[in-house]
Amino acid sequence: MRNLALGDTGITVLVSPFACSAGSIAASQSQPLDLVCLAASPAACAKATGYIGSTCGSASSGSSTPNRATSTVSVSAAMLSAGKVAWRLVVDGSNLEPGVSYRMCLDVDGPGGAAGFADTGCPVYVAGVSSIEPTSAEVNRDLTLNVRCSSKGGCRVGAHMAFCDGSVSGTLGEESLRSTRTELRRFGDNWQASLSTNGLTVGSYYQLCVDLDGRGSAQTWTATGLPFFVTGGVNATPAALERASGAVVKIRCLTGCVAGKTQAYLAKECSAQRFGGGSAASYVLSLALSQPWVTSDSERSRAATLLEEPGAPYGNYLATMDLTPLRAGLTARLCIDYAGSGVAAGDSGVGIYMAGVKGMQQRAVRRAPAQVLQITCSVGCVTFVTEAYLSTACPPSLPAVGAGAAPSSSSVSTLSGRFLGAAPNFEVTLDTSKLLLGKNYRLCTDLDGAVGSLPAGDSSVQVHVSALEARDATNGILKVQRAKAQAVRILCNEGCGMSTRVTLIAENSTCADVAKAALSSGYLVADGYAAASGALGGFGTAAWTVQIDASALSVGAGARLCADLDGYGVVFQAGDIGVTVLIVKAPS
Incomplete structure (x- = not known):
């Protein structure tokens, strides 16, 4: 048997000191591509030059000039510079064709060296x-x-x-x-x-x-x-949370979630991270390759493991998170890692607003050109900077990367007003004269106003545009005797009728749950002589009365009054009329 001699296969192998990843650039000037130097000494990478071409090669053997004959791209070779965490090749992509994949070509020893330009094996997509x-x-x-x-x-x-x-x-x-x-x-x-x-x-x-x-x-x-x-389809509540530790997020997930394994966290964005083994992988733009697949500067909470919610149906979970690393005013994304591996988290499609506003003194407003709202905000609000407005829906304003961004929904709203005051007490003056009576509105806040990058978000504070006022209330407090058939006198200049329904609820209940929370309810009736000499010269009335049963409440207890202009109709919503009911002892 003859022994064959070793021979040249004709295949050239490039041993490069650089590691790179598939990247993407725009078809414009000064486009960065990041690499990491694997050599023991950074000096081995210091002379390298590179360009982007449809093919790679030098004008002649050992030349440091890009081969214009084999490259359809006319770009100058650019010296790689050492960055904080990576080496960066900056190229002019203005002559590249969008939607096409090119090659990254490097001359590792730069001008004067023995090596020429060679293909690194790293494709570069020119973003179409x-x-x-x-x-x-x-x-x-x-x-x-x-x-x-x-x-x-x-x-x-x-x-x-x-x-x-x-x-x-x-x-x-x-x-x-x-x-x-x-x-x-x-x-x-x-x-x-x-x-x-x-x-x-x-x-x-x-x-x-x-x-x-x-x-x-x-x-x-x-x-x-x-x-x-x-x-797998995820819903979560509440829609807004305070920036605090121990925050509990209720998560409904019917597909893919496993109690004790699946993890979730809140972050500015859910960055694409690399998978292990045979799982699918993805990559992000402008990647620092010395820290692959990780966005180190992204605001995020620690991952929390999902636990089954006690007593709840299948698919309901709880996650307890420390939200202090997040900024107040941020619309954070709920990121979910189904496998709990720590590397495969993605955007669940749910956004939760980091609310700075904790509450508002008024539960109801009137239609007026200068309605003053009393706001409580402990963190993130700045006088003359923070802005707020009332709207039927606050904009989602989701981050553009990794967030499943959605267009803002159309809504009816006031113009924005700026906060005045100091933490935790602020005022904002809004023109509510164009809002619709009998409707509920959300308080939308933008904590850094027009000067910052934070979007407006839903503070979770809701207010009702009420047509009703309690005529006998003093400083927002209406005293009602602990007895049946208590007459409450109402002033209503617009929108009220004999179908308007008023409901008494406990102070810790809300008008959103009026059907379940009702302690007593009744319909408006015209208030005798006051009605006959009403606001429209006898042809209408502003004076009404309603009878409620307060006998089930304790003396000293607080309560609220909810009103729905069309009763069980669907045009208007039940909402707070803006007074606190104080139960007092009936005379013996």
Whole structure:
């Protein structure tokens, strides 16, 4: 048997001192790509230069000049500079084609060295699709994906889109797709794609992949690097929490959650993190590769393990969190890690507002051009800076990255007013004259006002625009005897009628639960002579009376009065009329 000699295979292997990850840049100038130097001495990386091209190579053997003949991209080689946690290659992407994947080419020993430019094996996607909304959704759902495209193009009507394996990068084949493909559609300046999460795995990250020429054969699928997280469907209460330790979040999760294993936390954003083994992986833009897959500067609480809520139906859990690391005024995202591994958390689709406002003295307001609200705020409110307004719905204003951002809902609201005062007592003056009578409104707060980056959020404080006033109340207190058939005199200039229903509830109850909390109720009737000589010259009345039964309450107890302008109708809502009822002893 002849012994064969060793010979050159013709394959060149690049031993690079750099580790890199698939990245994404915009088609514009000064685009950063981060790498980490693996060499024992940083000096081994100090001379490196690099560029982005469709192919890599030097003009001649050992040359430090990019090969213009083999590269369709005309960019200058850029010296890598040492950053705080990474080495950064800054390139000019203004001549690159959006929606195309290129190669990262490095000359590790720089100008004058023996090595030339070689392919690092790291694809770089020039963002044609710059973002998607939402970035998470429930499994087995059809959804409309709102797609934001590069200003220089990169999106085409009829281009194919699909969710694909998060661990792949660059160009790829059909085998990496994890959902059915769909076509990109354009509506004016907006781009949309209808995708489905059918068959995807709860708790896994996928990414959006694009085939720009759709049914054509020239273009292959390209991984965009935009992460998408699949949830099992999560709801959580309350919608607002104070920035404190020991905060309890009630979580309803019917698919994927396991008591004692699944973890959740609140954060400014739920960053895509790398999975282990064969699970899907994703990556974020502008990654510091010396700390892969971790966003170290993100505000977040510690992860809390989900525990079953005692006595509650299946799928109801409790998570106790320390929220002190979060800023008051932040709309935090509820991040959930189904496996409890600490590396695969994603956005649940739920936002919880870190409220600075603890309460408001008034439970009801009148329609007036200058209604003064008394606000209690211990943390985060600043006089002349913090702003608030009343609205039927506060904007979600979700973070754009990793949050499943949603457009703000349309609503009726006042203009904003600024806080005056000092913690914990503030005042804000609002024009409530255009609000609708008999409706409930939310107090929306923006703690850093127009000067800061925090969005407005729902403080969880609710107030009712009341048409009713208690005529015999003094300083907001109405004394009612502990007896049956107690007449309460009401002043109502607009909106009241004989279908208006007034209900007595305990002081610690709310008008939102008026059906369950009712102690006594009755309908308005015109108040005798006062009605006959009413506000409209005898053709209408502002004076009414209602009879309530206060015999079940103790002397000294407090109570509230709720009013619903159309009784059991659906046009108006039951709400507080703004007085505290004090039960006094009836004369013997």
